[in-house]
Amino acid sequence: MSLFSKKKTSEPEFNDTSLVLNHDKSILHLNLHPEQVADTVITVSDLGNVHLVSNLFDRVEHEVVRREFATHTGLYKGTPITVISTGMGIDNIEILLNELDTLVNTNLETKRQRDSLRKLNLIRIGTLTSLQEDIPVGSHFVNEYAIGLDNLMKFYEWEMSDKEKNICNLLKSEVALPETPYCSFGDESLLQKAGTGIQKGNIVTMPGYYAPQGRQLRYKVSFPHLQTELARFNKENFWISAMDMETSAFYAISRLLGHNAMSAGIITSNLVTGNTAINPNKSLEPMIEKLLRNLTHKSKTK
Numbered sequence: 001m002s003l004f005s006k007k008k009t010s011e012p013e014f015n016d017t018s019l020v021l022n023h024d025k026s027i028l029h030l031n032l033h034p035e036q037v038a039d040t041v042i043t044v045s046d047l048g049n050v051h052l053v054s055n056l057f058d059r060v061e062h063e064v065v066r067r068e069f070a071t072h073t074g075l076y077k078g079t080p081i082t083v084i085s086t087g088m089g090i091d092n093i094e095i096l097l098n099e100l101d102t103l104v105n106t107n108l109e110t111k112r113q114r115d116s117l118r119k120l121n122l123i124r125i126g127t128l129t130s131l132q133e134d135i136p137v138g139s140h141f142v143n144e145y146a147i148g149l150d151n152l153m154k155f156y157e158w159e160m161s162d163k164e165k166n167i168c169n170l171l172k173s174e175v176a177l178p179e180t181p182y183c184s185f186g187d188e189s190l191l192q193k194a195g196t197g198i199q200k201g202n203i204v205t206m207p208g209y210y211a212p213q214g215r216q217l218r219y220k221v222s223f224p225h226l227q228t229e230l231a232r233f234n235k236e237n238f239w240i241s242a243m244d245m246e247t248s249a250f251y252a253i254s255r256l257l258g259h260n261a262m263s264a265g266i267i268t269s270n271l272v273t274g275n276t277a278i279n280p281n282k283s284l285e286p287m288i289e290k291l292l293r294n295l296t297h298k299s300k301t302k
């Protein structure tokens with residue numbers, strides 16, 4: 001065979017170190033099989049919060065737990081929905097999105113991309129810290145643009161829109177940042193549908209909970225004024241309202257792989273007032289109900 005002859009189309013596209021399966025042919029970390037993933041996937045960070053969503057299902061058809069990834073797939077008012085816990089931070093989000101996409105868009109037998117690709121609706125529900133005095137603890141909040149101050153997306157070839165690039169450039173010129181930022185918008189139609197009636201704004205995602213979020217314990221914080229500067233940043237009517245540890249990667253990788261994503265949360269602390277929620281998990285329940293209702297709402301046809 002000539003060195004330059006084309007690969008046979010039946011040969012795997014993805015090698016065994018890139019696409020790793022367990023003995024039972026489930027995917028490496030999520031431990032799931034393709035038929036266990038619905039087109040709508042809700043994510044929560046905390047494994048203990050998966051039941052807050054699946055308790056609202058008519059019935060649960062699949063339950064799988066591996067590491068921090070607990071999955072329940074079932075029907076909510078007749079619509080198939082998967083809820084899965086991710087653990088905290090963007091590194092878990094990267095694993096989750098790659099493995100969900102592989103499950104739905106790769107033939108795991110041949111290790112080749114499927115001819116027809118599935119587009120998932122991915123909805124993250126979490127807790128957030130508010131950077132603005134007028135967004136108090138308890139507020140429901142939907143994230144539009146997410147600024148990433150982690151370095152994850154440097155490892156992927158992906159494109160920001162002109163508006164996203166412009167936001168990053170403005171930020172770099174106004175705020176002393178520890179890292180070159182990236183920026184990614186959620187999916188417009190999902191934000192409109194599932195986010196109906198919920199306050200919207202922009203978020204910054206941090207690669208950690210303590211020093212990256214300005215928390216001071218037995219060390220010195222390198223950028224002690226970062227949160228104040230981010231909160232004050234206002235150019236071309238763009239404000240940053242909140243902080244979390246996942247949304248930037250959630251939006252960027254979802255878009256890169258062709259899925260729709262939105263991220264919403266409850267404000268559980270406010271950096272300006274110093275207020276913090278006592279029972280943050282409990283406060284997620286009304287938000288989960290609202291998002292599920294919005295997601296499955298069928299507009300009346302005339």
Ligand SMILES: O=P(O)(O)O[C@H]1O[C@H](CO)[C@@H](O)[C@H]1O
Binds near residue numbers: 088125244
């Ligand atoms: O409420 P969750 O989804 O865990 O989200 C927020 O809370 C955790 C930190 O306490 C981080 O994961 C952060 O993003």
Ligand SMILES: O=c1cc[nH]c(=O)[nH]1
Binds near residue numbers: 127245
């Ligand atoms: O303080 C908080 C609360 C939620 N999420 C964060 O990342 N930080």
